[in-house]
Amino acid sequence: MTAFKLLKVAFVLLLVGLVSCNSTTDVQQQPRTVSRDGKAYLVQDSVLITTRDGAKVSAIIVRSKAETKPQPAILFHTIYTRTEDINRAYEAADKGYVGVVSYTRGKHLSPSEIRPYVHEGQDVYDVIDWIAKQAWSNAEVGMYGGSYAGFVQWASMKEAVHPALKTIVPSVAAAPGIAEPMENGVYFNFHYPWWHYVTNNKTLDTVSYYNGKRWNDLYFNWYKDGVAYKRLDSLDVEPNPGFNKTLEHPTFDSYWKSMTLYNQADFSKIDIPILSTTGYYDGGQFGTMHYLKSHYQYNPNAEHYLLIGPYSHFGAQELPEKHILGYDIDSVAQIDIKNLIFEWFDYIFKDAQKPTLLQDKINYQVMGANTWKHVASLDKLATDSLQVYFSNQRSGVAFKSTYDTGNLGVNEHFSLAKSADATNYIEQTIDMSDRSQFSWNLSGDRSIVSETLTVGQGFSFATEPFDDDVEITGAIRGVLNVAINKKDFDCNVLLYEQTADGKFFSLTLPFTTRASMSQDKEHRNLLTPNEKTAIPISNFRMTSKKLKKGSRIVVVINGIKHPFSQINYGTGKAVSDETIQDAGKPLKIKWYTDSFLTIPINRY
Template sequence: MNRKLCMALLCLIISAFSRAQNVYFPQINSTDSVAVAKQIQVLANEVINQYQTNDDKKAYLDNLFKLQIIAGKYTDALNSIAALRQIAKTDGTQYPALLYAQYELFCRAELAKQTKGIPFKQAFYNLAGDFFRTLDDKSAVSLSFSFTSRSGISDLKSDFKSGLVKQQQKDSLDIKDAIELCKAYNLMHVLEDIEPLSKTIQKADDNRRYIIQDSVFIKAKNGVVLSAVVVRKRGIDIPQPAVMLFFIYSNLERSLYEAKNAAARGYVGIVADTRGKRLSPGPIEPYEHENEDVNTVIDWIAAQPWSNGKVGMYGGSYSGFSQWAATKHMNKALKTIVPYVAAIPGQGVPMENNIFLNVNYQWAFYVTNNKYTDDAVNNDNQRWSNLRNNWYNSGAAFNKVDSIDGTPNPWQQKWLKHPAFDKYWQAMVPYKTDFAKINIPVLTFEGYYDDGQISGMQYVLDHYKYNPKANHYLIIGPYDHFGTQQGGTAVLRDYHLDPVAPMHTRDITFEWFDYILKGGRKPAILKDKINYEVMGANVWQHAPSLDKMYNNTLKLYLTNIKADSNYLMVDKKPVKPASLYQEVNLADRTTSNNDYYPDPIIKKQLNRSNGLFFISKPFDKPIQVNGIFTGELKAIINKKDMDIGVVLYEVMPNGDYFELSYYLGRASYAKDASVRHLLHPGVKETIPFTRTRMVSRRLSKGSRLLVVLNIDKNPFAQVNYGTGKDVSEETIKDAGGPLKIWWGNDSFINVPVMR
């Protein structure tokens, strides 16, 4: 075969392959719903013909059945759903037999319409009604959100239309884009048909199962009125223990779900709104009254005829904080708390180690703009991104951020007046010896990559510190803030979790309530006080205390000895004192310092335009990093203060960087978060740091540890110009000359390890 013929055949093969990866999709009027439906059906059929299975059969079937529904192949879709359920039985999915029940009923109603001539609405109503009557309470609650849209049909239509308009810029789509467009249409199409019917069916089913009170008012002795939702199981005549969620993100649908979930598991379910939210009159004042208001609700619960006097609490983030706030003044009816990723006002939000962050700037608007939540404001990511960058580039004082935004933020201004963890913040949660009085059992859930982990872990540390006999359990693994509250996901920021890592937070929570409030069995995962998943080892391990997680501590000194693009990190203190020089122009807005955020968790390369990099020697055998790394920095600077970042990585044998933990903190508060101690220019200072992220990971042979030491200067937090004034009042004019630092080679980190 000659060369020209070979080339011609190759071109034909490439052309055919290229066509096979795309499907024809002509331009259509996005407002013509009939034309759109016809063309989407054609598109779905073409995609089905080309769509090939891959290694992820679950993802393939998940896409396939949705394409089959659009194509009108309802029997095929039912078969695909059945295959998905078989896979779900082996991968830890909750209620696998109920997976995609809404789509199954939709298909069966369409088939009844085709084969028996029964109108779709009638068929679906009858099928869904019969289906819900066969379910037990827990199964029915688990499907609460499956049959309705979270944000509303109009939003689903808007999302699909946006996707359609975007794709209309060309006359063909690749398979991936075509599938996403079809899935958006499928979700809109199915829920548009079933949501109104489903709401009617589910309401009738709920009333059959429960006594529901969604407008309960609770009046405190001081005259404050709070609102709540209360759900009880019908047919129960004896007093029951109660489980409560205290909630600032008021949403009646969510509140009913949470309360029904508790009732379905054998408790009286209560969701109480924070002061000023939902039906509660008066102003909304975040953080400031929870230690009073939560106890008001607990007292009210204990006095009800349906209560046996035992109350448990659970919930994440703000709801986690509210549980600890309640323990500020222990209530005899509160028998246990289960906080997930609990916040500490003044230590985790709105500042971290005394540095105010921009990431939650919009939060005050989100929760105080109305009686529920201002989702439109909170989700306006472009506005908040622009605000951060505009403020940073302007060099304005941090307390002028709301002026740049154009909307006053009175809560931000109030919080900025308390840069120390002072009495204002201390009054909100247990502080120091308050923890000694907390003798109820506690179960904490946390995540290695929870942004606010330093808050959740501070409660754990302080509880054990001031009450050595604390009956406190911890479950922690590779989850972020929202993932911890759900039990994790298969993939987090491009990191594929170990198969054993995902869990079911809610199931464990109620197993715990059964154990504490009903004398049931302890949750199986709680084999000891500290329960943690070891990343890279695919195992859960257990220890009686945080200190028993490790049997050795690597003390590594940050030297001035150059090693390629890094400096060496060694286990022996250098004999000869020396230093490394770093200079940061705080007035320079063309650069940012301190790239510390773990997203993605595994990085191919790091930003080396600034900061100092220290690397250890390779490990000669596998080793586990287990716990919270700490350190002590020695530095001479030419100013009175600085904000420091320390990031800890594993450098894997293939050269990738796996982020383990990080520290962000203000030097002047390093020794005491409640009192500022300014640094002395020209004098060698000792700056300890402890409030870093807990982590557990198995490092392989050949891996090394890398520390990145830097000064925090970026759009995501205050810029500390080092004058010694209130940092919120400093401007770029206060920058003066560059910040000059001489880092001593007697600086070190402590890394807890299990050999």
């Protein structure tokens, strides 16, 4: 530890001694008066709250000096320590609440060790408990925040719902062990730099995190060299023990269960009103829908609302982008989510009207129709469905395709048929030892709207054009029937609209799964080589769009071999242990033509 860090820790410990009378109930830093924009506030920006196990959580409290009665508190708890965080507390104070920002233990002024995820459940519960005991508190607390700050709201209720916690508004909520750092068993590389970002110092290591060249070089060097995934940091400039720790738990085991809500005991007790927000282009939708579906499943009377639209991970938290990845979102989708969140708080704490946009439990924006719709439950989203099967017959529909090399070419879809054929298949071969190319489906510029489709080494399938306008709303389901010559593989499925003029509109983010974990996230069940196996598609991301007459639905399937996630060599060993030496014979995938998708639709 450097001399500077020692001095800083010494100062924090001295501060704790000065402001604390005992180990469990702190007498905190005295508030100071701050004038801002003609208003007077009482500010405490160096508070340390003692948790039940003696750790210290750093917090900021802002109150309106004009307010003398106890008030509800709005809590924002995060691992992302930024100097502008105090503005959130000021904002809450301006809206008639006590604003509280607290940080993951070890962050800001906390002298504790930084351990993402692990202590958040108990720590946030303890912060709520501390707030409820303050003279300025009326013992009512609401929480909001996105991504990691969405996860901590759910985590705070792992043991029990604190009596003072009256509502949460988790946006794009993370769900460790379920939605990150893996998805259906497959680890994604973009989680790797995150650990440095949040643990390298008391604030955020922006220097390393925004060094795109460092991470891009790392991923491509790993891909080229073929070293084990658990040795990814051996190719980097510093070790990454936090990320490596997650690799020790590739299934949803007790490590993840200790921090994540997942079963009846966790959800049945949650009876406070909840508003969740997410987007069709939000990686965090996976986590948000896990919490929402589980809450409904284990507490059928849950007062849990969902707001979802054509939003990204960041746009779904506070202010959506008007232009997202080349797509201009409909005008009615251009809402101020942050303002709606405080309208929700007024509804809960001040007997105000519920936000007008929340007309039912599920509130979604139909892209291309410039309208919002509202239904009572997820199973009411669609009134009809279209079941289609993967055919080995060409559709006769040519399209422009982009190859791994960046070159343009012309390709032809296979058909999505109305009937199944259990005997035929399309065979795909992927040489895991060949690093001259990789199977990558997404368009190079990550645009939602594109003139071309990137199929990689996979296959695309298309429906017949629709005779009338039709709305696709909900999450597709289905089964991939496959046989492979190895014990495991990873794959993805992508969903597009192909318009009458040949353009491609990406309807949501890809579905990714590990075959051996597609039916059970707690246990890995290896495939029997060359035996037909069913891979369910059960948690595809939701979307909603009006498809115009003449459009087709296009589906792309592919095995995974690229620099941006784990490479599953199919030996049956722990995937993080496998190296290019385990590649062996090329992977052969038989995609059987009785594989099917059920597409939820509403007809006009």
